Amino acid sequence: MKIERAEAAQLLSLNKFNVDEEEPHIVLNKDICRQCTDKPCLYVCPAVLYKLDKNGEISFDYAGCLECGTCRVMCKNKGIVKWEYPRGTFGLSLRYG
Amino acid sequence: MSESEKFDAIIVGAGPAGAACAYTLAREGKEVLVIERGDTPGSKNVTGGRIYTYALEMLDQGLSEEAALERKVTREQVMLLGGQRAITIDFHDPSFNRDGHPPMSYTVLRAPFDEWLAGKAEEMGAMVACGIRVDGLIEKDGKITGVIAGEDEMYADVVVAADGVNSLLAQKAGLIGEIDFNTVGVGVKEVIELPASTIEERFRLTNPEEGVACMILGCTEGIHGGGFLYTNKESISLGCVFMPGEVARHKKSIQEIFQDLKMHPAVYPLIAGGETVEYSGHLVGEAGYRGIPKQIYREGFVMIGDAAGFVINTGYSVRGMDLAILSGIAAARAIVNASSPAEIGPLYMQELERIQLLPTMRATDGYFDVLQTGWLYDRMPALATAVMADLYSVDAQPPAKLSRGIREQMKAHGISVWDVIKLGFKGVKI
Ligand SMILES: Cc1cc2nc3c(=O)[nH]c(=O)nc-3n(C[C@H](O)[C@H](O)[C@H](O)COP(=O)(O)OP(=O)(O)OC[C@H]3O[C@@H](n4cnc5c(N)ncnc54)[C@H](O)[C@@H]3O)c2cc1C
Ligand code: SF4
Ligand code: SF4
Numbered sequence: 001m002k003i004e005r006a007e008a009a010q011l012l013s014l015n016k017f018n019v020d021e022e023e024p025h026i027v028l029n030k031d032i033c034r035q036c037t038d039k040p041c042l043y044v045c046p047a048v049l050y051k052l053d054k055n056g057e058i059s060f061d062y063a064g065c066l067e068c069g070t071c072r073v074m075c076k077n078k079g080i081v082k083w084e085y086p087r088g089t090f091g092l093s094l095r096y097g
Numbered sequence: 098m099s100e101s102e103k104f105d106a107i108i109v110g111a112g113p114a115g116a117a118c119a120y121t122l123a124r125e126g127k128e129v130l131v132i133e134r135g136d137t138p139g140s141k142n143v144t145g146g147r148i149y150t151y152a153l154e155m156l157d158q159g160l161s162e163e164a165a166l167e168r169k170v171t172r173e174q175v176m177l178l179g180g181q182r183a184i185t186i187d188f189h190d191p192s193f194n195r196d197g198h199p200p201m202s203y204t205v206l207r208a209p210f211d212e213w214l215a216g217k218a219e220e221m222g223a224m225v226a227c228g229i230r231v232d233g234l235i236e237k238d239g240k241i242t243g244v245i246a247g248e249d250e251m252y253a254d255v256v257v258a259a260d261g262v263n264s265l266l267a268q269k270a271g272l273i274g275e276i277d278f279n280t281v282g283v284g285v286k287e288v289i290e291l292p293a294s295t296i297e298e299r300f301r302l303t304n305p306e307e308g309v310a311c312m313i314l315g316c317t318e319g320i321h322g323g324g325f326l327y328t329n330k331e332s333i334s335l336g337c338v339f340m341p342g343e344v345a346r347h348k349k350s351i352q353e354i355f356q357d358l359k360m361h362p363a364v365y366p367l368i369a370g371g372e373t374v375e376y377s378g379h380l381v382g383e384a385g386y387r388g389i390p391k392q393i394y395r396e397g398f399v400m401i402g403d404a405a406g407f408v409i410n411t412g413y414s415v416r417g418m419d420l421a422i423l424s425g426i427a428a429a430r431a432i433v434n435a436s437s438p439a440e441i442g443p444l445y446m447q448e449l450e451r452i453q454l455l456p457t458m459r460a461t462d463g464y465f466d467v468l469q470t471g472w473l474y475d476r477m478p479a480l481a482t483a484v485m486a487d488l489y490s491v492d493a494q495p496p497a498k499l500s501r502g503i504r505e506q507m508k509a510h511g512i513s514v515w516d517v518i519k520l521g522f523k524g525v526k527i
Binding site: 001002003005006008011012014015038040042043044045046047048057063066067068069070072074075081083085086087088092093094095096097 | 134135136137139140141142143144206207208209210211228229230247248262263265275276278281283284285287288289321332334339341342344345347348349350351352356359360365369370371372373374375376377378379380
């Protein structure tokens with residue numbers, strides 16, 4: 001990709017992912033997220049995978065996850081009910097790192 | 098696998114810590130299994146980065162010469178950004194790279210480097226199993242005796258947690274609780290390809306072996322953190338680290354702030370015409386000596402590298418990979434010298450002293466306080482660049498007195514002489 005101001009989705013499309021369709025490695029409980037006022041996950045995720053939908057609810061897709069763990073560290077209200085690394089061989093494969 | 102056919106050591110994670118530990122143990126004839134969740138070692142790992150070669154030389158003499166490294170660092174730079182303005186400090190010292198000695202540090206990309214280092218451990222006789230995620234620990238009579246991965250159980254005298262900053266194993270072993278977000282930074286990074294000759298021209302390097310390490314202040318909208326730029330052989334690693342707690346209060350995505358840095362008028366010309374080929378994110382320990390957990394071993398279990406909090410950030414350089422390697426060596430020495438598994442932990446602590454890792458971390462503890470100074474990240478670079486702008490501005494009017502100009506700019510940027518004195522006090526403790 002040419003050097004330009006890029007959206008996260010454009011940047012993620014450059015990476016190699018092997019998405020585990022059977023077992024998501026991060027799972028949210030939307031009821032808890034609804035109660036969370038700060039929603040730090042919206043800002044700290046380098047892949048910008050946490051978004052607000054038109055109803056103001058968190059929508060999340062684990063497919064482009066960079067596996068950094070920041071959301072896990074920042075989610076004080078525990079809306080993230082499961083956070084694991086993807087199963088072996090799944091997830092991100094960096095060619096440069 | 099049954100308990101009777103157990104390994105001398107199982108190492109979880111094939112980053113520099115795990116690979117260095119495996120290399121040393123295998124060289125001493127130990128039966129070692131390294132388990133890595135990535136398809137290949139390094140495929141999950143991110144750094145700035147630059148690695149200091151002394152650690153590789155300590156692992157084995159001559160290793161840094163054959164290592165999968167990028168360019169030896171011949172220029173150390175610091176960039177201060179204030180709005181559109183920029184100051185670059187460029188330091189060059191040929192004695193860092195004397196003929197006949199290994200260059201002091203190299204820029205590095207982790208996918209090739211980690212794969213190379215894990216390969217060296219394999220050559221020494223270690224077994225490296227990739228594509229396997231360790232899910233849990235096996236405990237018996239209060240001792241850790243092995244690991245669980247999916248359906249499999251594997252046993253060893255000692256399990257070495259080399260699983261990085263977000264160490265799920267250390268949590269499972271009960272040695273750390275939840276990670277305090279004030280002790281970690283989140284880094285984002287683009288790898289940008291450019292022809293080698295373009296890199297050499299733009300950074301005033303005389304040949305393809307030479308490179309630049311650059312830290313950037315004033316690019317985080319006041320959030321505690323900073324940018325970095327490293328020249329690789331045919332690419333540039335450009336990234337930025339942020340304290341996530343402050344990001345949450347600032348309410349702007351780190352990805353966006355990073356894009357602002359990338360397009361900054363002082364940064365963009367360095368990468369223009371290049372092509373971004375990868376985007377990554379990773380946590381990095383920021384608390385230095387204070388970030389080391391109270392206890393980094395228990396019977397049958399030791400933590401090394403990032404899992405043990407071994408990272409030093411001074412603001413002008415980051416050291417994690419060299420300390421990861423040192424701690425891997427220290428753990429291996431402890432395992433080799435222990436006459437029973439119970440001795441490993443205490444011996445490991447002694448080896449960490451002997452190899453100068455803990456003394457180094459103690460000696461740099463004061464940087465943490467200096468870097469806690471909020472105005473370093475926005476008002477200081479803004480002030481410095483504003484003073485420069487005054488200095489270099491010429492018009493038909495007689496110039497204001499310099500000392501007065503600086504005082505006025507300090508006032509305008511909300512930095513008092515008292516603030517500077519306080520910072521100085523923190524500084525002299527380093
Ligand atoms: C943005 C950024 C910039 C940095 N810049 C520098 C720099 O310029 N210089 C420097 O020296 N340091 C730098 N660091 C720090 C440095 O990258 C780390 O300190 C270093 O990578 C630590 O090595 P490690 O072997 O302990 O952990 P890692 O390199 O993180 O390795 C951990 C390994 O464990 C594997 N793993 C984790 N969990 C499991 C599991 N359950 N099962 C199996 N495998 C598992 C991972 O896949 C990984 O391969 C930087 C860090 C960041 C994030
Ligand atoms: S682990 Fe990192 S990349 Fe993945 S969702 Fe969480 S913050 Fe985003
Ligand atoms: S921080 Fe956690 S609880 Fe809050 S919205 Fe995000 S995922 Fe949900």
